[in-house]
Amino acid sequence: MLESSRFLKPTFMSKGYDHHAIEAKWQAYWEVHRPFRAVDDSSKPKFYCLDMFPYPSGSGLHVGHLEGYTATDIVSRYKRMRGFNVLHPMGWDAFGLPAEQYAVKTGIHPAITTAQNIATFKRQMKRVGLSYDWDREFSTTDPDYYRWTQWIFLKLFERGLAYVAEVPVNWCPALGTVLANEEIVDGKSELGGFDVVRKPMRQWVLKITAYADRLLEDLKLVEWPASTLEMQKNWIGQSIGAEVEFALVNQKGTIRVFTTRPDTLFGATYMVLAPEHPLVDVVTTIGQKTAVSVYRDATARKSDLQRQELEKEKTGAFTGGYAVNPVNGERLPIWIADYVLMSYGTGAIMAVPAHDERDWAFARHYQLPIREVITGGKVDEAAFTDTERGTVVNSATADGAFSINGLKPSEAIPKITEWLAKQRKGTKAVNYKLRDWLFARQRYWGEPFPIVHCPECDKPVPLSESALPLVLPETKDFKPDIDVPQQTDSGYRGTTGTIDVMKVFEAPLARVRKTDGSLWRETSCPKCGASAERETNTMPQWAGSCWYYLRFIDPKNSKQLVDPAKERYWMPVDLYIGGSEHAVLHLLYARFWHKVLFDIGVVSTAEPFRKLVHQGIVLGEDNQKMSKSRGNVVNPDEMMDQFGADAVRLYEMFMGPLEAMKPWSTRGVEGITRFLERVWRLMVNEEGRLSSAVVSATPSLDHQRLLHQTIKKVTEDVEVHRFNTAISQMMVFTNEMTKAEQRARALIEPFVLLLAPFAPHLAEELWAILGRRPSVSQQPWPIFDPALTVSERMTIPVQVNGKLRSKIEVEHEATRDLVERLSREQIAEWLQGKEPKKVIYVEKKLINFVV
């Protein structure tokens, strides 16, 4: 145990500011005294300040991580000094593919690499001086944690929000697993960039679509970046329109279509079904059978990527069948075409080529009629899709009982929708782009599903809550399969010859044997006792990060996911900082789970994260994205070796606005080091003792003003996360104080407090040198006197015709008359004796003579 008296004496140094010694000393102090622990039963106001917890990769922290972590650390330290009870925790999102792929390659168990990586991350974080409450640390891979992840899954299952379905999935042969839509970028896996194929598969799916409306609506409740709100809205993709029934000609049945433009119903000239639509077989005539089946086969062979290729010609086939337009009784030919997707809306559309670009292109290609029902465009040349311009025409029933003619499209839409509903020909309808969330992965390193498949019960049976956690069994066989396809330039190839990319691998858990030699998956049904099989898929990495912010509130609770009283005290997260790459994935999934937990009474808030900020990407010195191959990766450990943690922290914040993408500059870190050394010399002499320049005398009024202006600027900037300008103000203060021969304690001490959240090690040491007791982090934040933030003299720019011609200096209380009189003297040569047409004086700002 370190004796605390050690921290009362300044570290002796012969050569000025020694960041190594100072940082080691104060990190040891914090380790012993734990000033950053959050207390649950506090009467203080709370502040929950959260970082997106990292996946502990093998390469350690990078400077991009540090940007966000430093920002939340400054806010946390600042809020503590402002009297808040701050919860600032850290943990590990440690399930996932990289550790498992490493295990496949090396045979080293993912648990081992994960533990090593966590140790590295934690060491680096402590070295940066991040003020986490380490008592609350956990990893998503801890059985005590994933027990509750499994528990939430059971709740989802109970409520019918987790179900097994045979759905077309994104199968990645190289990774040997299915992927969520959100994990695919441009037809390739987000991780590794491997090709993904579409195939039907029996899978666990979470019914996120049941929450689509609330996920959209509640975006109003949060303070998030506009771009992120926009991305979530787009991803949810709500569109409001109508469903309309078209009766088939000469047979029973109707085609139901979804349209956002019911106002163009009278302009429909044909119908299109998705090639997979079940009615295709019904409507296809004998004569068209061959053409239809040829087209369907061709579509089935196409990958999603091919099918979605842009600028390609629209293709399709006529089925021979017809449907009736409910508003005018017209017979419309029914086509199939792959531009209509089975997965959206009803998988069928009414085609209005005059007012829809896709229909227009298709009609052109197959020479189908184009009928204009909204004037205002040139439908021979292009589809006219505007809803705010143009007038509806040719849109009345034959008997004249109903008409939308003469209306603007945006007016016609609600009118015809209402009429369709009354006539029982259609209904108002809302559609979402959002699809249900494919939740299973055929992997080892993830949370096992607390589910048993029982042949007797003939359905998935949940484990009881008391059986949790269902611990991930031990194995040495992590491979997705014996033969994993390798992706080459010419497509997939197996390691043992040709391979079927459509082959489904058994998940590794299916092969795991217990010590007695039996298979892990062999078990008995919790419901009927019959022999049954465990689910062998595992949950995706997103599962653990969906609710971790709740566990930090009550990390050791063995009875509940979180204690309700503690949850009510700490939630919501007040500030959440992390990368924008999670704008849809993690942030949408977490919001979904949170709403489910809200519905079952586990949480008290509708939304988990009140304020969200994305730190910008840190580029290499060459202005390029940091990457190993470019060799421009900046290593935080090396930077800290050279310049110290405080300098790295300060520089991270000084680079530019938190949200902006900006390049690293080692020269810039040097500049920051010079600033810290100047701060040091402000109050410490050559021998490392308190400088004789530091005096107890009352500071001059000018210096007091500078201090109060600095307190004001730093305070306000920290509140809105503008750390770069806060630091620049501290530099201004330091530069001014450096010039002064006498530096009053009354100035220096508050300044050290301002510096403390930014450069905590240096601030602790300076505080000690000033003879004060630690910890500086527990001192109250300085308060500024507004009266002292304004100067008593002010400089007024004098303009003639808006051009700066002179400046005058006057008392703060100077009257307009005085300012004008003094100004006229200054700019006499510009006025040349003439009387100005107009004189504009902006109080305490500027005076402008118009001649």
Next chain:
RNA sequence: GCGAGAGUGGCGGAACUGGCAGACGCGCGAGACUUAGGAUCUCGUGGGCAACCGUGGGGGUUCAAGUCCCCCCUCUCGCACCA
């Protein structure tokens, strides 16, 4: 194509509701202290000899525009046949 954000010195970036463009830092230049300086300190530093010109380009509103309005260009991010 659609949506969001952004274009300011040699560089990173400041500039509250329209009111001194370029704070602060880097770099650069000069000087001081020095045996020495890649340490430190001081001063200077948008362009132009100047009148003047300068916030991506072009119009406009205004006494006054980086900031407001219209048109255009470039870059970044996201979505992408979503009916």
